[in-house]
Each structure stands twice: as C-alpha cells, then as structure tokens.
Amino acid sequence: MAMKLKTPAARPQLDRRTTFYTSFKGVDFSVDPSLVDKNRSPYAPNLISDIGGIPEKRLGWRTIANVDSPINGMWRGELSSGEVFIVHGGNNIYKLEKDENGIFKAEVLKSGVANSRSSAFFMSAGDKMCLYILTGEEYLVYDGEEISFVKDNAYVPVVLVGRAPSGGGVTDEGVNLLSGKRTEHFLGNNKDTDFVLSADDIDSIVKIEVMNDKGDMEEAKADSYTADLDEGIVKFASPKAPILTGVDNVYITYSKTVEGYSDRIEKCSVSALYGYGGDNRVFLTGNPDYKAYDWVSGLYDPTYFPDLGYSIAGSDDTAIMGYLKLGQYLMIVKEDSSLNSTLLQRSATKDSEDNTVFVVQQGVSGLGAISKNCFVSLIDEPLFLSRQGVMGVTSSNILAERSLKNRSYYVNSRLIKEDGLENACACEWNGYYVLSVNGRAYILDGRNRTYLSGRTDGEYVFECFFWENIPARVFLEKSGELFFGTEDGRICRFNTDIETMAKFNDDGEAVCCAWATKNDDDNAPQLYKTVTRNGTGITIKPFYRSSAKIYIAKDGEAEAFIKEGFMDMFSFGDIDFSRFSFNTNDNPQDIYLKKRVKKYKRLQIIIKNDAPDEGFGIFQIAKTYYTGGFAKK
Numbered sequence: 001m002a003m004k005l006k007t008p009a010a011r012p013q014l015d016r017r018t019t020f021y022t023s024f025k026g027v028d029f030s031v032d033p034s035l036v037d038k039n040r041s042p043y044a045p046n047l048i049s050d051i052g053g054i055p056e057k058r059l060g061w062r063t064i065a066n067v068d069s070p071i072n073g074m075w076r077g078e079l080s081s082g083e084v085f086i087v088h089g090g091n092n093i094y095k096l097e098k099d100e101n102g103i104f105k106a107e108v109l110k111s112g113v114a115n116s117r118s119s120a121f122f123m124s125a126g127d128k129m130c131l132y133i134l135t136g137e138e139y140l141v142y143d144g145e146e147i148s149f150v151k152d153n154a155y156v157p158v159v160l161v162g163r164a165p166s167g168g169g170v171t172d173e174g175v176n177l178l179s180g181k182r183t184e185h186f187l188g189n190n191k192d193t194d195f196v197l198s199a200d201d202i203d204s205i206v207k208i209e210v211m212n213d214k215g216d217m218e219e220a221k222a223d224s225y226t227a228d229l230d231e232g233i234v235k236f237a238s239p240k241a242p243i244l245t246g247v248d249n250v251y252i253t254y255s256k257t258v259e260g261y262s263d264r265i266e267k268c269s270v271s272a273l274y275g276y277g278g279d280n281r282v283f284l285t286g287n288p289d290y291k292a293y294d295w296v297s298g299l300y301d302p303t304y305f306p307d308l309g310y311s312i313a314g315s316d317d318t319a320i321m322g323y324l325k326l327g328q329y330l331m332i333v334k335e336d337s338s339l340n341s342t343l344l345q346r347s348a349t350k351d352s353e354d355n356t357v358f359v360v361q362q363g364v365s366g367l368g369a370i371s372k373n374c375f376v377s378l379i380d381e382p383l384f385l386s387r388q389g390v391m392g393v394t395s396s397n398i399l400a401e402r403s404l405k406n407r408s409y410y411v412n413s414r415l416i417k418e419d420g421l422e423n424a425c426a427c428e429w430n431g432y433y434v435l436s437v438n439g440r441a442y443i444l445d446g447r448n449r450t451y452l453s454g455r456t457d458g459e460y461v462f463e464c465f466f467w468e469n470i471p472a473r474v475f476l477e478k479s480g481e482l483f484f485g486t487e488d489g490r491i492c493r494f495n496t497d498i499e500t501m502a503k504f505n506d507d508g509e510a511v512c513c514a515w516a517t518k519n520d521d522d523n524a525p526q527l528y529k530t531v532t533r534n535g536t537g538i539t540i541k542p543f544y545r546s547s548a549k550i551y552i553a554k555d556g557e558a559e560a561f562i563k564e565g566f567m568d569m570f571s572f573g574d575i576d577f578s579r580f581s582f583n584t585n586d587n588p589q590d591i592y593l594k595k596r597v598k599k600y601k602r603l604q605i606i607i608k609n610d611a612p613d614e615g616f617g618i619f620q621i622a623k624t625y626y627t628g629g630f631a632k633k
Contacts, residue, residue, distance in 0.1 A: 018535065021517050021605075021621040024055050026445060026463035029413045034519040034602060040410070043606070045468050046513035048432070049445055056541055056617030057513045057609060058467055060505040063490045064483075065104040068092050071485025073118035073133070074476040080128045081144025088118045088133070089489055093140070093147055096491070104491070110147040113138055117373065117474070121271050123282060123302050132302050134284070136269040139178070141303075151262050154179035155304035156206075161185040161248060165192035165240075174306030177265050177295070180257040181206055185248035188240030195240075195250060200232035203255040210240060211249035258307075263287075265295060265305050270372055272323035274330040275299070276348035276356045283323065283330070286372065291319035292334070296358065311360050315340035321369035324382035324393055331393055332360070333375070333384050335368045342368035343393070343403065367391065367404055373474070374426035378433045378446040378462075383407060385424055385435065389415055390444060394459075409452065409461040411442045427475035429482045433462070436472035436484070443467065469506055501545045501613040510612040517621060519553075519604045528628040531597035535624030538591045538607055540567050541617025548591055548616065549608045554600035565591035588619050601631050 023039045026049070033042035047055040068090025076085045085096040087106065091113055094106040114137035121132055125141070132150065133140040139150045159182045163169030175182055180203060186195055205227045208220040226235045232254075240250050269286035273279035282302045285294035292313050298304035313320055313332045318340050324331040332344040341362040351357050367386050369375070374385035382393040390408035408415060415435075418424070424437035433444035444462040451460050472484035472492075482494040495503035504511050522529055531552075540548055546567045553559040567589040597603065605623065609616035 016532070016535075016624065016626045017522070019520065019522055019623045019625070021623070022619070024515070024618065025049075025053070025448060025450070026055070026410060027466050028410045028464075029466075030410055032519075033516075033604070034521065036518045038518060038520070040518075041516050042518060043516035044514060045466055046511050047515060048443060048465050048467075049448060049463070050541075050617065053448060054541060054617055054619060055465075055515060057504055057511055057615055058465075059494045059496065059503055060507075060511045061470075061484070061492045061494045062505075062507050063492050065096060065106050065491040067094050067106050067489050067491065069489030070115075070487045071473050071489060071491065072116060072135075073120060074474055074483060074485050074491070075120045075122075075131060075133075076476060076478040076483075077122045077131065079122075079130060079142070079144040084131065084142070084144065086120075086131060086133075086142060087485065087491060088113070088135070089485070091115045093133070093142075106491075109142065110140070113140070117269070119269055119271055121273060121282060121302075123273065124300065125303060132271075132282075134269050134271060134286070136267060136286070139266045139268070150303050151178040151266070153303065154181075155298060155301055156181045156183055156253060157304065157306070158183045158185060160198055162187055163198075163248075165189065165195045167196050167198075169198075174308050175258070175261075176303075177261045177305045177307050178303065180255040180261075181253060182256070183251055183253040186240075186250040186252065187246070187248045188242055188250050190239050190241045193236045193239055195234045195236070195252060197232040197234070197252065197254060199254075199256045200230060201256070202229050202232050203257055204229070205234065206253040206255055207251075208234065208253070209251040211243045211247075213243065215244055215247075217251060261307065264290060264293075268295070270320070270322055272325075272330060274323070274325070274346070274348070276350065285320040285323075288319075290316075292316040294320060294332070299356075311346075311358065313344050313360060314342075314362055318342070318368070321372050322375035322384060324375055324384065325377060326382050326393055331382060333369045333393075335370070336387065337365055337368060340365050342366060363403060370421050371424045371426075372422075374424055374435060376426050376428045376433055378428050378444065379431060381407075381446075383426075383433055383444075385421065385426065387416060387421070388412070390433065390435065390442075405459050407460075407462050408442065408444060408464060410464040411466060414466070415442050423473075425472055425474050427477045427482070429475075429477050430480055434475065434482070436470050436475070439469065439471045441467035441470040441472070468512075501543065501615060504615055505612050508612070510610055510614070512608070512610040513616055514606055514608040515618045516606040517604055519602050520623075521602045522625065524627060525601055526631055528599045528601060528631055529603070529625045530599060530628060531593070531595075531603070531623060531625045533594055533596045534592070535622070536593045537622055538565075538605075538618065539588045539620040539622075540565075540591060540607075541615075541619060542567060542587065542589055543615030543617070545614050546616050547609060547611055547614055549610070550591065550593065551606040551608065552597055553604040553606065554597065555602055559604075559606055562593055562595055563591065565589075567591075599628065 028036040028040040048058045073088040087094045093110045114135040118135045131142040157173035160169040209217040267287040268284040275281040282297045318337045330346040343363040389412040392407045395403045426435040431446045443465040448463040449460040474485045476483040550562045551559040
C-alpha cells in the first residue's frame with residue numbers, strides 16, 4: 001500500500017509595509033491628531049528646532065536672583081557709565097550686578113514707584129546715554145548713578161523770541177508738558193521798565209538774564225527787579241536798551257504749572273524710537289486718559305514733549321496698543337474695532353522750511369492687538385498678538401485688505417483659548433518669536449516658513465513649537481541671552497552659558513519633552529495592521545547623555561510603555577558611572593522596538609525624555625507593519 005504524504009499548506013505572503021516619519025518640522029494643533037502631516041506632531045512639548053531644523057529638547061533655565069514681586073520690567077544696555085542690568089520688581093527698581101563669585105546681587109536704586117508693568121528705552125540726552133523708564137504713573141531716568149524724575153531736569157523751551165516789553169513776539173518752541181518752566185526772549189528799548197510775560201498767574205521767576213556791554217548774557221541780580229506773579233510782569237529799575245541792533249537782550253525764565261500737563265506723559269506706558277533719518281525721537285502712548293493719543297519728543301531729547309506735539313491716531317474710542325517698524329514707516333496698532341482703523345502708518349518728511357513733519361495715514365478696520373507686550377520684529381517681519389493669534393504686518397500699503405496675515409496657524413487653536421491673553425509677553429530670541437502666557441510658551445520659528453496647501457495668495461505661516469513650565473511675566477533678550485521675570489519675583493535666565501548636560505534642567509528639575517507621531521491609520525482605516533517584531537525603530541540625536549522612553553497608543557487606548565534606550569557618549573566632562581560608556585560615536589543612534597503590536601487600526605508612537613541632565617533630539621521613526629483582515633468595529 002502506497003504511503004500518502006501530507007504537505008503543509010503554504011504560508012500566505014504577508015503584505016509588509018514601512019512608514020517613515022522624517023523631516024520633522026514642529027507641532028500642529030490645527031487639526032485632529034489623526035490628520036496632521038507625518039512630519040509634524042500633535043504632541044511635542046518642550047522641543048525646538050536645532051540649526052538644521054531637527055527637533056531637540058529646549059534649553060532649561062535657572063533662577064539667578066529674587067526681588068520684590070511681581071517682575072514688571074527688565075532691561076540691559078550700555079549707558080555712558082557702562083553696561084547695566086535694571087529690574088523693576090514690585091514698588092522698587094533694582095540694579096543687578098555679579099559679585100566676585102559670579103552671583104547676581106540686587107541693589108535698590110529707587111523705591112516707591114508704581115507696581116505695574118513698565119517699559120523702557122535707551123537714548124542719549126545731550127552727550128549722555130540714559131535709560132528712560134515708564135511705569136504708567138512715573139517717567140523716570142537712570143543715568144548710571146541715580147534714578148530721578150525726568151520732569152525735574154526737563155528741557156526748558158524758548159516759547160517766544162523778539163518780544164517787546166509790552167508783548168508780541170514770534171512763537172519759537174512749544175511749552176514742555178513735563179515742566180512748567182519756559183523762557184521768553186525780549187528786545188528791550190530805551191523807555192520801558194515793565195516786561196509783560198505771555199502768561200499770568202505764574203508760579204515763580206526762575207532766572208533772568210540780561211545782555212551786558214560785551215554782548216554776553218549774564219544773570220540779573222535779584223535786587224535789580226521785582227515780579228508781579230499774578231499779572232505776569234517783571235519790573236526793572238531802569239529800561240534795558242538793546243546792545244546789539246535787533247538782538248534780544250533780556251531772557252526771562254519762569255514757571256507756570258498747567259494742571260494735568262505732566263500726567264499726559266507720565267501716565268504713558270508704551271514707547272517707540274522713530275524719526276526722520278533715524279531713531280532720533282521718542283513717541284509715547286498708553287495713557288488711559290488719552291487712549292488714542294501719542295506724543296513726540298524733541299530731536300534727540302526725551303526730556304522735551306511740546307504741548308502741541310501730539311497726534312490722535314484714528315478714533316479716540318480705541319486705544320493705541322503698540323508700535324512696529326516696517327521699512328521707513330512706524331506702524332501704529334490699536335485694539336480691536338469693527339468700525340474704526342486698527343492699523344495706521346506714520347511717515348516722516350521735511351516741509352519747505354526743513355521742519356520734520358509726521359503724517360499718519362489710516363488703514364483698514366477690524367483686527368487689532370490684545371497685548372501691549374507682544375510687539376516684536378521677527379527677523380524682518382513685524383508681529384503682534386491679536387485675539388485670532390499672532391499677526392504679521394506684511395505691507396506698508398495699509399489700505400489693502402490683506403495687510404495683516406496670521407502667522408501662528410499651527411498653534412492658534414490652543415493659543416487663542418488661553419485666559420488672560422492681554423497679559424501675554426513676547427520677545428525675539430535667536431530667530432524665534434517666543435510668546436508666554438499662563439506658564440506656557442508658543443514659539444514661531446522665523447527660519448522655517450511653510451506655504452499652506454490650498455492657499456493661492458502665496459502667503460506662508462511659521463512652523464511652531466510649544467513649551468511648558470515657562471512662568472514668564474516679562475522677557476529680556478540681550479546678545480543671544482534670554483532672561484525672564486516671574487509673578488513671584490524671580491529673575492531667571494535660559495542656560496545658554498552652561499556647557500554640561502545640566503543646561504537641560506529647569507531650576508535643577510528635568511525638562512520633560514516628547515515627540516508623538518500622528519494617530520496614523522497608514523492610509524487604510526478599514527484594515528487591521530500589526531507592527532512586526534523587527535523593522536521598527538527610532539533614530540535619536542546623539543548627546544553626551546540622552547535616553548528615550550517609547551510608548552505606543554492604539555485605537556484610543558491609553559499609551560503603553562514599550563522600551564527605554566540610553567544613548568550616552570563618553571566625555572571626561574560629564575560622566576555618569578551608573579551608565580558608563582566608552583561610546584564616542586557622534587552619529588545618530590537607533591533604538592529598535594523588538595516588540596509586536598497586534599491588530600490596530602490607528603497607531604501613535606510617542607518618544608519621551610523626562611530625565612534630568614539629558615539632551616534629546618529625534619531624526620526619524622521607521623514603522624514596519626503588515627496588514628490583516630478588515631476591521632469589524
């Protein structure tokens with residue numbers, strides 16, 4: 001009887017496929033996690049692009065000093081006396097300096113100032129560079145030695161020249177809002193001893209100068225005249241005949257306080273440097289009593305604000321929020337208004353008499369700014385925060401309907417839902433727009449622009465990142481260093497000056513970061529898939545010390561831990577003997593899952609790093625899987 005041999009059935013050929021996640025860009029909160037592109041992430045806290053665009057762990061930060069809370073403003077810059085680091089905390093203004101051990105110490109320069117958000121600018125006054133501070137209640141100046149009120153040493157204008165003792169004359173300079181002091185130049189004669197000022201009910205006579213026989217002005221002695229302050233008349237014992245024909249020979253400086261004048265400047269909280277041919281004047285605004293007004297200073301003189309040197313930008317019902325430079329123009333951004341212009345443009349020209357003239361042109365109405373602390377130029381684009389996200393001013397043609405473009409598309413859905421957007425602060429740092437609110441930061445990468453599919457206008461948006469644990473109330477960037485001040489009075493700096501892996505800690509605690517893929521159906525939502533044991537891995541950026549924890553989340557289930565891998569390189573400067581390695585390979589490192597994940601419709605891979613003193617970066621994810629039967633539910 002012949003033996004029958006039974007041959008096994010042939011194993012079906014599996015439909016094995018590989019999905020690559022690479023060329024990573026940033027986060028995308030604009031759509032459901034299942035719909036984002038493969039090169040973006042719906043969940044990637046505390047990552048930032050390196051110089052090549054690869055996501056890596058952001059730098060950590062540390063507290064360098066504590067002062068009274070909250071931190072209202074911080075400024076660093078060069079004064080005539082040298083570089084200074086000034087902080088406004090609570091009701092005090094401090095100078096920060098390092099001691100012999102490199103520790104920052106805070107010295108109180110002035111106490112009793114307003115406890116409110118402040119702004120400042122550096123500008124020379126004469127031959128001395130100073131810091132000018134606006135608290136919303138005071139206008140202060142720091143000259144490197146002391147802080148004083150600007151009004152105490154404000155410019156004294158010459159308001160009239162060629163005035164006869166009885167009156168008349170030619171208007172020269174406007175009254176200074178910051179000071180009641182003003183000067184009038186008279187041309188005396190052979191008969192009049194009474195010199196009538198242009199104002200009555202004056203406060204005092206400050207100084208009188210009379211030309212001597214040599215043609216020089218010298219101060220008159222107090223017993224050579226009397227003054228009727230009520231009538232505004234100075235009476236000399238004898239006439240003051242002219243010494244030089246047609247040349248004024250009596251200068252009378254007096255003080256007359258006009259109620260509310262100094263408040264117009266001292267209640268301002270926003271400034272911008274701008275002028276004809278350069279930043280030679282300062283514009284101030286933010287006074288809540290004059291919401292749509294701004295005032296311009298004298299040429300290279302932030303102590304002089306003429307009483308008629310103001311503009312009303314658009315409707316006086318909507319406040320000016322801030323300024324942005326765009327080429328030769330100063331853009332004025334107001335708060336939201338559906339009826340009135342929210343974007344205006346100031347230009348500087350010369351008139352026929354060579355006087356500087358500022359012209360303001362109104363633009364379209366609608367979208368305006370929500371925070372006064374988020375006006376930043378990112379590389380070459382002016383940005384501000386609106387209720388609809390971060391907007392860029394793209395054209396000096398402000399009459400165009402699309403002169404404003406949204407640049408924060410990928411993070412808008414979260415950003416615009418933040419409470420207290422009016423308290424957000426922002427700065428430019430190494431090509432990034434960094435915006436912080438409620439302890440979270442939204443980052444626009446100025447070096448990586450993306451043109452959205454379906455757009456026909458040729459406009460772009462910035463790639464974005466999202467950070468946690470950034471308790472910034474105010475920012476300060478200086479020469480690539482980034483500082484921030486907190487609500488509880490801490491002055492912090494990002495660890496740009498630290499070389500070891502400790503730079504990736506926040507005040508000694510680990511910066512926790514992650515990169516998650518999209519919730520991927522592999523373009524086959526109707527099929528079950530299975531990740532193979534081999535062929536799936538993560539390519540990680542090398543650091544002297546790094547690790548990665550890999551999680552899998554399938555079909556809406558909670559994420560499950562799969563594996564942890566370490567990727568240390570040998571360094572004498574940073575050795576951890578518990579995981580000592582002689583590895584000096586600085587090439588990308590691979591971690592393979594070596595675990596099968598069965599029967600999923602949609603799968604998300606999450607790579608985390610939550611260890612202190614470690615860097616982290618991700619190059620690529622490769623997922624190998626095969627398809628199975630049709631999904632049943």
